[in-house]
Amino acid sequence: MPSLRFTILSATSLLLAIGTAALWHRCAAGPPFDFFITITPDTSYGLGTERRGIIGFLQLQRPSYRSGVPEDIQVVGAGFRYLRMTSDGMRRYNLVLPFWMLTIFWTAVPCLWLLRRLKARARRLKDRARKRNRLCVTCGYDLRASSLRCPECGAEIAKRPLPNERIN
Numbered sequence: 113m114p115s116l117r118f119t120i121l122s123a124t125s126l127l128l129a130i131g132t133a134a135l136w137h138r139c140a141a142g143p144p145f146d147f148f149i150t151i152t153p154d155t156s157y158g159l160g161t162e163r164r165g166i167i168g169f170l171q172l173q174r175p176s177y178r179s180g181v182p183e184d185i186q187v188v189g190a191g192f193r194y195l196r197m198t199s200d201g202m203r204r205y206n207l208v209l210p211f212w213m214l215t216i217f218w219t220a221v222p223c224l225w226l227l228r229r230l231k232a233r234a235r236r237l238k239d240r241a242r243k244r245n246r247l248c249v250t251c252g253y254d255l256r257a258s259s260l261r262c263p264e265c266g267a268e269i270a271k272r273p274l275p276n277e278r279i280n
C-alpha cells in the first residue's frame with residue numbers, strides 16, 4: 113500500500129490538477145486573470161494568465177542595459193515560452209507554462225499512486241492464490257509434501273487460509 117504521506121501528496125496534486133484544468137477552461141473562454149502585478153519605478157513583475165497558460169513576467173529598467181547585450185533568448189514551443197529581451201535601458205523576462213503541461217505535471221503523482229495501489233493489490237491476490245494452492249508464497253514451490261519450511265527457499269510456511277477468508 114502507498115504510504116500516508118504519498119497518499120496526501122497525491123490527493124493535493126490531484127486537487128491542483130483539477131484546479132489547473134478549471135482555470136484552463138475558464139481562460140480559454142473568458143478574460144485573463146492578473147493574480148498580482150507589482151510596479152515600481154525601475155522594476156515590475158507579476159503573475160497572470162493568458163488564453164493557454166500561466167505567465168510570469170519581470171521587467172527591469174537599468175541605464176546600463178543595452179540592446180542585444182547579452183543576446184536575447186527566445187524559447188517558444190507547444191504553448192511554452194521563455195523570453196529574455198534586452199533593449200536600451202530595459203530587460204524583460206517572460207515565462208509561460210501552458211495549462212496542458214501543468215495539468216500533466218500535477219496528474220503524474222496521482223497516477224503513480226494508483227499504479228502502486230494496483231500493484232500491491234495484484235501482489236496480495238497472487239499471495240492468496242499461492243497459499244490456496246499450497247505453493248510457497250515466496251518462490252512458488254509446491255508445498256503439498258512439506259509442513260514447516262519451504263524446501264526450495266527456506267521461507268516459513270503460512271498456515272492454510274480458512275475457506276471463507278475474503279480476498280480484498
Ligand SMILES: [Zn+2]
Pocket residue numbers: 248249250251252253262263264265266267
Ligand atoms: Zn519457497
